[in-house]
Amino acid sequence: MNRRDFVRLGCATVIATSAGKLRAAFAQSLTPRQVPSPPQRPMAALSGPHAASGAADFTLQIAPVMVELAPQVVISTIGYSNKVPGPLLRMREGQSVTVDVVNDTDVPEYVHWHGLFVPSEVDGAEEEGTPPVPPHGRRRYQFVAKPAGSRWYHSHTMAMMDLHRGSYTGQFGFLMIDSANDPGLYDQEVFLALREWEYFLSTMDQDEMPADPNDPMPEKPGTPDPRPNGLEVSAPLYSINDKLLGAGDPLRVQTGQRILMHLLNASASQIHRVALPAHKFQVIALDGNPVPAPQLVSVIEIAPGERVDAIVEMNQPGVWILGELRDAVRTSGMGIVVEYANQQQRAVWLPPPTKRWDYTIFGKTAPHPAPDQTVDMLFEKVPGGPHGINHWLVNGKEYPHEREFVFRQGGRYRLVFHNRSDDSHPLHMHRHLFELVELNGKPTAGIMKDTVIVPAFGRAAVDLIADQPGLTLFHCHIQQHMDFGFMALFRYA
Numbered sequence: 001m002n003r004r005d006f007v008r009l010g011c012a013t014v015i016a017t018s019a020g021k022l023r024a025a026f027a028q029s030l031t032p033r034q035v036p037s038p039p040q041r042p043m044a045a046l047s048g049p050h051a052a053s054g055a056a057d058f059t060l061q062i063a064p065v066m067v068e069l070a071p072q073v074v075i076s077t078i079g080y081s082n083k084v085p086g087p088l089l090r091m092r093e094g095q096s097v098t099v100d101v102v103n104d105t106d107v108p109e110y111v112h113w114h115g116l117f118v119p120s121e122v123d124g125a126e127e128e129g130t131p132p133v134p135p136h137g138r139r140r141y142q143f144v145a146k147p148a149g150s151r152w153y154h155s156h157t158m159a160m161m162d163l164h165r166g167s168y169t170g171q172f173g174f175l176m177i178d179s180a181n182d183p184g185l186y187d188q189e190v191f192l193a194l195r196e197w198e199y200f201l202s203t204m205d206q207d208e209m210p211a212d213p214n215d216p217m218p219e220k221p222g223t224p225d226p227r228p229n230g231l232e233v234s235a236p237l238y239s240i241n242d243k244l245l246g247a248g249d250p251l252r253v254q255t256g257q258r259i260l261m262h263l264l265n266a267s268a269s270q271i272h273r274v275a276l277p278a279h280k281f282q283v284i285a286l287d288g289n290p291v292p293a294p295q296l297v298s299v300i301e302i303a304p305g306e307r308v309d310a311i312v313e314m315n316q317p318g319v320w321i322l323g324e325l326r327d328a329v330r331t332s333g334m335g336i337v338v339e340y341a342n343q344q345q346r347a348v349w350l351p352p353p354t355k356r357w358d359y360t361i362f363g364k365t366a367p368h369p370a371p372d373q374t375v376d377m378l379f380e381k382v383p384g385g386p387h388g389i390n391h392w393l394v395n396g397k398e399y400p401h402e403r404e405f406v407f408r409q410g411g412r413y414r415l416v417f418h419n420r421s422d423d424s425h426p427l428h429m430h431r432h433l434f435e436l437v438e439l440n441g442k443p444t445a446g447i448m449k450d451t452v453i454v455p456a457f458g459r460a461a462v463d464l465i466a467d468q469p470g471l472t473l474f475h476c477h478i479q480q481h482m483d484f485g486f487m488a489l490f491r492y493a
């Protein structure tokens with residue numbers, strides 16, 4: 001089978017593999033909803049309190065977009081500047097940046113600058129007091145680009161029961177802040193965003209990775225919760241960037257090249273694991289921050305909100321599938337063909353050796369200064385609450401929290417995340433970086449992140465210096481969990 005056959009079969013495979021789940025989505029996607037293009041407004045209509053003065057460095061237009069995931073598989077969503085992912089925003093560390101956001105939809109929007117040190121009123125979270133980009137209006141975001149590394153931007157609106165808002169849409173893009181001392185030890189740089197599409201609610205998500213029974217699970221209760229689980233968000237279609245596996249151009253490489261891959265999980269709900277048969281990833285940065293001990297791994301695990309930067313040495317000529325480990329997810333689209341020059345054979349997938357993802361292998365051993373304060377955070381699930389949706393408690397209650405979480409400027413805090421639920425959660429702190437100090441009892445140092453997966457019934461501890469005054473949102477990066485209680489707001493005293 002050559003690549004063209006593969007492309008053709010790609011779609012058929014998708015339909016054949018999870019037919020039940022897919023049929024509805026395909027019926028919809030084959031007859032795309034008509035999206036009326038908004039009337040073109042004259043620039044004068046954009047004046048007013050949020051009018052821009054002078055040209056912006058970047059402009060993003062929030063508007064409906066049709067995404068051709070594969071020939072005859074077209075979905076309609078909301079995107080940035082008619083692209084999914086949105087345009088790559090590339091800037092220099094320390095550069096003053098202005099981004100004009102034009103909202104051509106009927107609802108207020110927020111653009112969150114994930115992983116950047118920006119003031120609360122710019123960060124793009126309603127809870128922190130950022131003003132919205134009004135419907136059919138615009139807003140200028142201004143900030144200094146820091147810290148250097150792989151960042152991203154995405155919608156931060158609540159979606160609740162509407163699976164066509166917030167991170168369920170195509171409103172996401174890469175944002176790179178280039179450091180002056182990037183050694184540039186690579187031949188090609190590629191950006192790979194993992195995505196799910198056409199979300200729906202289901203009582204059971206067969207595609208979800210089960211928790212590993214060998215996990216230490218220090219937070220597991222003696223008796224399991226007998227209550228039935230609520231509706232979870234699932235998806236029938238998956239992609240890397242805007243294409244199903246086999247439908248887009250392959251990643252074209254040459255023997256001997258070093259490829260820098262910027263991986264982003266821009267999904268609303270699932271943790272993904274990817275591999276490239278016969279190759280290893282040298283992980284050099286997590287969430288855009290260089291790790292103390294880069295390591296070669298066969299599998300990368302990445303949760304919604306996280307980024308992994310890895311260099312892959314191209315030393316196994318052939319045509320390969322870089323894809324999700326789960327067959328159902330990969331054959332439903334989450335993969336990309338990697339094609340060496342002058343190789344025409346069919347793309348090959350081989351399951352990688354199973355090896356647990358462990359952040360701590362990228363860390364170092366070093367003592368941590370004693371924190372000024374330790375903040376314990378307990379996360380619990382209320383299965384199948386109102387609307388049949390699971391609700392989430394942080395220290396016994398759903399968001400909002402009044403004055404439970406207060407930082408003192410300059411203080412060193414240790415946050416201990418106790419996950420008392422049977423799901424893994426990617427926990428994200430806005431406007432700050434934290435250092436991972438412990439995961440399920442394993443100590444580590446030097447790994448700086450803004451989002452960390454706390455496994456089912458697991459425990460993680462992170463250290464954070466409170467040096468970014470302003471309201472600071474903390475939440476699970478799974479949209480449904482965030483929307484149904486899994487958030488907390490930190491204030492500075």
Ligand SMILES: [Cu+2]
Binds near residue numbers: 424477481482
């Ligand atoms: Cu969660």
